[in-house]
Amino acid sequence: xxxxxxxxxxxxxxxxxxxxxxxxxxxxxxxxxxxxxxxxxxxxxxxxxxxxxxxxxxxxxxxxxxxxxxxxxxxxxxxxxxxxxxxxxxxxxxxxxxxxxxxxxxxxxxxxxxxxxxxxxxxxxxxxxxxxxxxxxxxxxxxxxxxxxxxxxxxxxxxxxxxxxxxx
Numbered sequence: 001x002x003x004x005x006x007x008x009x010x011x012x013x014x015x016x017x018x019x020x021x022x023x024x025x026x027x028x029x030x031x032x033x034x035x036x037x038x039x040x041x042x043x044x045x046x047x048x049x050x051x052x053x054x055x056x057x058x059x060x061x062x063x064x065x066x067x068x069x070x071x072x073x074x075x076x077x078x079x080x081x082x083x084x085x086x087x088x089x090x091x092x093x094x095x096x097x098x099x100x101x102x103x104x105x106x107x108x109x110x111x112x113x114x115x116x117x118x119x120x121x122x123x124x125x126x127x128x129x130x131x132x133x134x135x136x137x138x139x140x141x142x143x144x145x146x147x148x149x150x151x152x153x154x155x156x157x158x159x160x161x162x163x164x165x166x167x168x
Contacts (some may be wrong), residue, residue: 002043009039009056016057020064025071034063105156112137113149120146 017031024031038059042049049055106117112135119131132139 002048005048005052006039009052012053013056013060016060020060024064024067026064026067031060031063031067034066035059038063105153105160108156109149109152112145113152116142116145116149117153 013032013035014028017028017035021028021031035056039056103118103121106121107114109117115135116131119126119134126134128139128142132142135142137145
């Protein structure tokens with residue numbers, strides 16, 4: 001009896017898992033496996049659902065909700081793992097110093113350039129629409145303005161590099 005039930009539920013489970021998997025950004029097989037596990041746990045406890053087809057649909061939706069909640073909470077690593085041999089303290093300190101020097105140079109630029117480049121360098125990764133709204137300029141003029149500001153920054157940094165070199 002149980003074997004026949006499992007065989008009859010297989011196509012329904014595959015269809016339901018495939019339908020729900022797209023919305024959860026997970027694999028249908030993962031949802032199927034989770035539901036099979038729940039069903040086998042119930043069968044082991046002699047707790048056979050009265051309406052297996054209805055129970056199966058509810059179980060798939062429940063597992064899909066769980067997968068969505070999990071996906072929302074998961075965050076990718078921001079950097080390489082701590083045991084990466086190439087990212088010791090020296091390269092991190094040099095990268096931080098370069099970042100500080102760049103931001104100091106950006107603050108010395110004329111006009112709207114400091115605000116524009118700080119928005120572009122922002123860790124919150126603003127869109128062009130958000131930057132244009134923040135600066136009070138049209139989104140279409142943002143590209144040419146950015147190019148002009150980057151040119152000013154390039155000239156400023158070239159002067160500082162040339163001034164720092166030994167002559168003669």
